Amino acid sequence: MEQTTNLKMPFIMPSQAQKHVTHNEALQALDIVVQLSVLDRHLAAPPAVPAEGDRYIVAAAATGGWVGKVGQVAAWQDGDWAFHIPVKGWLTWVADEQRILAHDGSGWVDTIALGINPAAMVGVNTTADTTNRLSVKSQAVLFDNLGAGQQVKINKAAAGDNASxxxxxxxxxxxxxxxxxxxxxxxxxxxxxxxxxxxxxxxxxxxxxxxxxGLTLTDPNQATAKRHIRESLAANRSYFVRTDGSDTNNGLGDTSGGAFLTIQKALDVAASLDMAGFTVTIQVADGTYSGAIVVPAMTGQAAPSALVIAGNSGAPANVIVSTNNANAINAPSGTGCLVKDMEIRTTASGFGLNADGGTLQFQNVRFGACAQAHILCQNNGAAAATGNYAISGASPMHWSAQTGGFINTEGRTVTLVGTPAFSTAFASCRHGDIACAGMTFSGSATGQRYSATLNGVIDTAGGGASYLPGSVAGSTATGGQYA
Structure with missing residues (x-):
């Protein structure tokens, strides 16, 4: 054997004369192939004026002095071209492309095209770590197509994991x-x-x-949106409100970390639902709540009583809705709910229950002191007692029905605590109707019993002049009726 196996370096033979020639040939070959770097790989003809030591990969269809040397490494040494046949595994740096090629045994291939599979971590202009195994620091990242469409896939192991x-x-x-x-x-x-x-x-x-x-949808033109963006209930639902809750909670748990802080937040979240005929209950824990409440329009509400604001059934005085310069609970036109098991108060100004075109039902409610009236119905709004209730505080009026308002408390028992005073009248009816037949009043009150004016009608079904609580006789005027 006269050559090395891989690089084909000539051996110095024992009987050889001028051994330095063979040695120098080997050094020249090493100078070409060790730390191999070529200037170009796309030239088919030798360059006209090569410099000593220039190296090239001979391109296809070679001509001139490179004929028959396609794929070989051509090096200009001592005024002539020397050629070396690459073998599988050789690497070379291509200067004009700034990339590394590898020989796969049949030709030169781009090492990038061979891929890195698998690679434990890859960092582009930054350092990857065991969590962010692919890390890129760049102003933009482009995922381009390969002639058609493209998908970016994020796969997770189980449903409870994140893929986001x-x-x-x-x-x-x-x-x-x-x-x-x-x-x-x-x-x-x-x-x-x-x-x-x-x-x-x-x-x-x-x-x-x-x-x-939640989303406020009050415009009737948004009916299509209402059908498609709301969660449709498949069962009754309860939201919880506590004085130690937070309006950033979801309201579904009766804990400080689950309950809402305000009744209004619970109502607004409920308004984002399609009730689908089921009942939503806002369950309010013991404590005092000072925010004014506006009943929202609901989708899929079968009846006013399907939206419930409930307090403590055994001790309604433990749950207090108290406002200053505001109505406590308002029901605008097109809304309705059932209020129960709590005490309602207002100061400075404001009504307790204000059915302003909407419908309010109530039961087991204690009406504390209110600045203007315990119950106001106006603009065709209606209030109905669906159970017995109590009065524990004074107000200018207990009932006030105006401008088409209707109050119905027939057959209910009202317990008066501490002789509350009504400076205007217990029942005031002006352009409205009050139906209060068959009631039982336990306790006493001071002030005028009733005032019916401007075609307002108070119907006691023959209860008599002293039927309603008070210490001063009632009165009618300008078409008002007391029957």
């Missing part, structure tokens, strides 16, 4: 969308990376788009 995109500011989460904790599609946002609000959810089973955070 997280958007951050200063490495703190601000928005996330994807499969977050189940197989529904979620979109949620955060102001601080700690507390999150789910803004949008798409059901995996039927594609229904839900708005867990």
């Amino acid at each position: 995109l997280l958007f951050q500011t200063g490495y703190s989460g601000r928005a996330e969308f994807g499969l977050a904790g189940d197989d529904d599609w979620h979109l949620k946002v955060s102001a601080d990376g700690g507390a999150w609000t789910e803004a949008l959810k798409v059901s995996r089973s039927d594609g229904r788009v839900l708005l867990p955070a």
